[in-house]
Amino acid sequence: MIKVATAPFMDDATRAALASGRAEPGLGLFLDVLMEMRGISEWEGEAIAGAALEAEAPATMKPDALAMALAAIDRGPAQKPAAKAMAYPELAGLPIVLRDAIQSAEAKRGWSYSGPGIKRLDLGFAGGAKAEIIRLEAGTAVPWHSHKGQELTLCVHGEFSDGHATYGPGDFSAFDGAVRHQPRAHDTGPAYALAVTDAGLRFEGLLGALQKLFGQ
Amino acid sequence: MASGNTPRPPGEMLGEAERRRFADLLAMVAERQDRAAYSELFAYYAPRVKSYLMRLGADNAQAEEIAQDVMVTVWRKAALFDRNQASVSTWIFRVARNRRIDVFRRAKRPDLDPEETMLLPSGVEAPDARVESMETEARVRAAMKDLPEEQVNLLRLAFYEGLSHSEIAGKLDLPLGTVKSRIRLAFAKMKARLGDE
Numbered sequence: 001m002i003k004v005a006t007a008p009f010m011d012d013a014t015r016a017a018l019a020s021g022r023a024e025p026g027l028g029l030f031l032d033v034l035m036e037m038r039g040i041s042e043w044e045g046e047a048i049a050g051a052a053l054e055a056e057a058p059a060t061m062k063p064d065a066l067a068m069a070l071a072a073i074d075r076g077p078a079q080k081p082a083a084k085a086m087a088y089p090e091l092a093g094l095p096i097v098l099r100d101a102i103q104s105a106e107a108k109r110g111w112s113y114s115g116p117g118i119k120r121l122d123l124g125f126a127g128g129a130k131a132e133i134i135r136l137e138a139g140t141a142v143p144w145h146s147h148k149g150q151e152l153t154l155c156v157h158g159e160f161s162d163g164h165a166t167y168g169p170g171d172f173s174a175f176d177g178a179v180r181h182q183p184r185a186h187d188t189g190p191a192y193a194l195a196v197t198d199a200g201l202r203f204e205g206l207l208g209a210l211q212k213l214f215g216q
Numbered sequence: 217m218a219s220g221n222t223p224r225p226p227g228e229m230l231g232e233a234e235r236r237r238f239a240d241l242l243a244m245v246a247e248r249q250d251r252a253a254y255s256e257l258f259a260y261y262a263p264r265v266k267s268y269l270m271r272l273g274a275d276n277a278q279a280e281e282i283a284q285d286v287m288v289t290v291w292r293k294a295a296l297f298d299r300n301q302a303s304v305s306t307w308i309f310r311v312a313r314n315r316r317i318d319v320f321r322r323a324k325r326p327d328l329d330p331e332e333t334m335l336l337p338s339g340v341e342a343p344d345a346r347v348e349s350m351e352t353e354a355r356v357r358a359a360m361k362d363l364p365e366e367q368v369n370l371l372r373l374a375f376y377e378g379l380s381h382s383e384i385a386g387k388l389d390l391p392l393g394t395v396k397s398r399i400r401l402a403f404a405k406m407k408a409r410l411g412d413e
Contacts (some may be wrong), residue, residue, distance in 0.1 A: 012374070012396075012403050013381050020378030021313035028317065043302075043349050044406045045375045047356040049313070050306025052376035055226040058263030059270060065284055066258050070251065072288045 019045025026129030026196040029101065030152050033194060036095040037156070037170040087111060088135065091192065094156055098194065101125075102133060111135070118142060129198045134183070136160060136191045141184035149198040150176050153183065158191030160184055167193075226372070229357055230305070238304040239297075246294035254291060257304070262287050265312050271377055272316065286312045301349050309376075359406045367402040374399055 017023040018031055019042070035042065062068075086092055087106055091099065101123045111119040117140030123131040133156070136142065144163075152174050155167035162173060162181040175181060185191035230238070238260070244253035265286050269279035289311050297307050360368050373379045373387070381399065385392040 012399050015403075016374035016399075017378065017380070019313075019375045021317045022378030022380075025317070041349070043352040044356055044403070046302070046310060047306050047353050048360070048371050048375040048406065050303055050309040050353075051229050051357055051360055052226065052372045053261075053264055053268055053309045053312070054303075054305035055229045056264040056267045057226055059266040059276075059279065059283075061263050061266060061283070062280060065262060065280070066255055069258060069262075069284050069287050069291075070254075072284070073291050077292065 015042055015045045018042065019049055024129050024198075025125040026123075026131035026198075027152070029097065029123070029125070029131055030154060030194060030196045033095050033098045033156065034154055034170070034172060036097070037154075088190075088192075090157060090190070098156065101131075105133075115143070116140065129196050131194065131196045134193045134195055136183065136185035136193075138185050138189050138191075139187045141182050144180050144182040150174065151198075152196045154194045156192050156194050158189050159186040160191040160193065161186070229360065235303050235305070239299040242290075242294055242297050242304050242307075243299065245291060246297060257290070258287050261290070261304075261308050265308065268309075268312055268376075282312075282315060286315055289315075303353050306353065356406050359402075363402055363405065367398055370395065370399050371402050371406075 014023070014031070018028060021028075023031065034040075084103075084107065086099070086103060087110075091102060094102070102121060105121050105123050108124060109122065111121045114120045114134075117137035119135040121133040121135075123133065125131050134142065136158075152172060153162075153167075154172040155169055157169060159166065159168050160183045161167070162183040164179075164181060165171075165173065167173065167183075173181070183191075183193060238257065241250075241253040241257050244250035245257070262283050266279045266283035269282050270276070274282065286308070290308055293311065297304070302310070360371070363371075370384065370388075373384045374381070379387065381395050382392055384390075384399075385395045388395070
């Protein structure tokens with residue numbers, strides 16, 4: 001895994017959106033996963049925010065706030081059903097943030113059939129961007145398609161080719177609606193992609209980053 | 217995010233000795249569930265996390281509740297704190313921010329598990345990365361002291377409050393191009409790093 005200090009594809013506005021937590025949820029997840037898979041760290045933005053929090057003017061808490069927090073600590077975390085094993089154990093090594101999103105989506109709605117050898121898992125994020133995991137059995141392909149808006153596709157496991165290039169873990173494509181592509185998993189095993197589509201609406205706040213992604 | 221809240225202007229950052237002390241306290245919480253250490257952290261950070269949430273538009277009651285919640289998470293996840301990776305302030309900011317992301321991601325699905333995920337890098341970090349992150353904290357703070365107050369304010373609005381560049385331009389009544397170039401300038405100062413060729 002290469003390690004680079006900063007993400008060359010991000011501009012200041014995107015860094016700020018990520019550090020502050022304001023990024024469009026699907027795109028924020030995409031960038032978090034991409035940075036972790038590539039060993040990219042962006043500490044400055046969070047350190048700025050940490051220093052700002054530390055210098056924040058304190059608000060007045062209720063007199064019993066600490067007592068209530070300690071009582072909550074004594075009660076322990078809410079009982080959650082034990083997390084079920086992942087549907088596909090090969091995904092257990094994914095970055096935690098993505099694995100959690102997958103497990104949560106598996107518990108809520110599960111994978112859906114999307115054609116022979118193709119399954120999809122909608123991660124169910126709010127907001128204008130749709131984030132899903134696409135699973136391709138070895139050797140199978142998604143039919144040629146284009147999109148209404150922009151689509152970011154990050155290979156998270158296995159390998160696939162899409163008629164334009166070949167992708168392994170950490171590689172991604174960024175297409176606007178006009179480009180047709182056909183991801184096909186290599187014969188060596190199943191391939192998984194995190195696909196984020198914006199339906200042409202919601203990435204505008206981060207357009208600078210996307211323009212860089214698209215090399216425009 | 218419009219709101220009727222008018223937070224007071226920010227105060228001073230902590231000195232190095234205080235930052236080290238807070239890291240010691242959080243380590244005591246992690247190692248031996250030390251309530252006195254936790255109480256001290258709570259006294260400092262809970263009211264500031266509440267201010268942060270009110271800046272984001274939460275009302276007093278919501279901010280109180282979420283701030284308490286964030287501080288409970290600080291107790292529960294204390295073992296994940298790595299003083300070589302971030303200051304306590306940055307770490308607690310991350311906990312609070314992740315709560316914000318979680319609410320945002322699941323805004324339309326209140327039935328989902330509200331337990332946030334920590335966006336801490338998983339796996340083992342290279343030793344050089346640890347040194348780098350500590351240096352980052354120090355460098356960022358030094359730059360925030362050196363930069364003109366106006367530029368610090370721009371960084372705060374962008375990276376802490378999460379306003380877009382155009383929202384900042386509107387709020388401060390500045391041309392968008394000016395906001396962009398000043399943020400670029402200020403942020404570039406923070407990024408100047410050791411080992412850059």
